[in-house]
Amino acid sequence: MSDDRFLLLFPGDAGAPLGGWLRVANGAIVSRGHDVPTIEGGGDEQVVAVAPGADVAVHWVELPGLSQAQAAAAARLLAVDATAEPIDHLHVAVGDADDDGHRAVAIVSSVRMTEWITGLQSFALDPDHVVPETLLIPAGSDGLRRWAHGDMHLVRGNRVAFAAEPDIAEAVLDEGAVDIDDAAVEAGLPAALASIPVDLRQGAFRKRRPWTIDWKLFRRLAWMAAALLVLTMLIQTVLILRYTVAADDLERDVTIIARKALPRAERIANAPAQLAERLADLRGGGRGFSATAAGLFAAVRDTANVEVSALRYDRDGSLRATVGAGAQSDIAALQQRIEAQGFTASATAARSGGGRQIAELTVRGR
Numbered sequence: 421m422s423d424d425r426f427l428l429l430f431p432g433d434a435g436a437p438l439g440g441w442l443r444v445a446n447g448a449i450v451s452r453g454h455d456v457p458t459i460e461g462g463g464d465e466q467v468v469a470v471a472p473g474a475d476v477a478v479h480w481v482e483l484p485g486l487s488q489a490q491a492a493a494a495a496r497l498l499a500v501d502a503t504a505e506p507i508d509h510l511h512v513a514v515g516d517a518d519d520d521g522h523r524a525v526a527i528v529s530s531v532r533m534t535e536w537i538t539g540l541q542s543f544a545l546d547p548d549h550v551v552p553e554t555l556l557i558p559a560g561s562d563g564l565r566r567w568a569h570g571d572m573h574l575v576r577g578n579r580v581a582f583a584a585e586p587d588i589a590e591a592v593l594d595e596g597a598v599d600i601d602d603a604a605v606e607a608g609l610p611a612a613l614a615s616i617p618v619d620l621r622q623g624a625f626r627k628r629r630p631w632t633i634d635w636k637l638f639r640r641l642a643w644m645a646a647a648l649l650v651l652t653m654l655i656q657t658v659l660i661l662r663y664t665v666a667a668d669d670l671e672r673d674v675t676i677i678a679r680k681a682l683p684r685a686e687r688i689a690n691a692p693a694q695l696a697e698r699l700a701d702l703r704g705g706g707r708g709f710s711a712t713a714a715g716l717f718a719a720v721r722d723t724a725n726v727e728v729s730a731l732r733y734d735r736d737g738s739l740r741a742t743v744g745a746g747a748q749s750d751i752a753a754l755q756q757r758i759e760a761q762g763f764t765a766s767a768t769a770a771r772s773g774g775g776r777q778i779a780e781l782t783v784r785g786r
């Protein structure tokens with residue numbers, strides 16, 4: 421807490437959640453009161469709730485080389501041995517490590533923390549920090565300092581901070597502390613607030629910022645989304661234009677080829693259909709003479725005792741062949757091999773001639 425403007429709130433009991441307040445500015449107390457204060461300084465004033473010293477136990481433990489999360493977990497394990505209350509009912513806060521690796525660990529009841537924060541929030545005062553009262557006494561170089569505050573004695577020294585009843589404090593200190601009054605504590609408040617070793621407002625009690633809409637960021641994202649949409653539409657438009665131009669070029673190329681392949685007297689209306697018709701005229705129907713004849717001759721080659729004696733190709737794609745075989749079964753085998761190549765093969769009834777079986781075979785593409 422490096423700002424030099426602080427509003428200190430002292431929580432009261434359940435019936436009076438606000439026990440009083442002090443305002444510190446420019447290194448001095450500038451105002452105080454018991455009514456509900458207003459936050460000043462244009463938002464740069466730090467609101468600090470002061471937890472009663474008797475409700476918070478502060479210890480210093482050596483936790484070097486650990487991150488804040490690791491130190492918090494280790495402190496909770498150490499707190500089990502430092503208090504008789506169940507750890508689930510406690511709030512454990514950990515400060516930053518000093519030069520020797522020691523951290524201040526504050527232990528307080530979770531119920532009390534809830535009462536303090538909700539009580540102050542009922543006055544529209546949400547504290548930025550919650551600090552133990554014992555840490556408001558600046559740690560001096562002259563040993564321990566004792567402040568008689570109400571019914572308790574608050575003691576602060578180097579890595580020492582506790583609150584105790586007067587008799588217990590006398591027994592523990594054995595006259596080894598320097599007594600200071602209220603004026604000395606208030607005079608040292610600016611220095612103490614600038615170097616508080618641990619803040620209770622962390623973990624489950626961390627202050628949460630209210631959710632607000634960042635309209636500047638929202639407008640920026642909206643412009644980015646609009647730009648992305650326009651860019652996507654432009655890309656699609658360019659692709660459509662490219663495909664259209666490519667299709668026009670392809671159609672023009674087909675027309676040029678059609679002019680070369682079709683008779684000159686023929687008018688070109690549908691180049692692909694006219695080229696297909698011209699190709700059928702040239703090669704015949706079906707799968708064409710070459711493919712059909714190749715299928716027939718391959719089947720004849722693979723079938724024993726079969727030969728072709730006559731061949732005729734019709735424009736409808738039918739290949740008619742006169743075949744001779746040693747037996748009717750050889751003709752049936754020839755038909756099977758032709759059909760295995762994707763053709764249909766039908767044969768007339770076989771007749772005898774020259775000691776062989778002769779049949780008319782018609783082969784068509786499927």
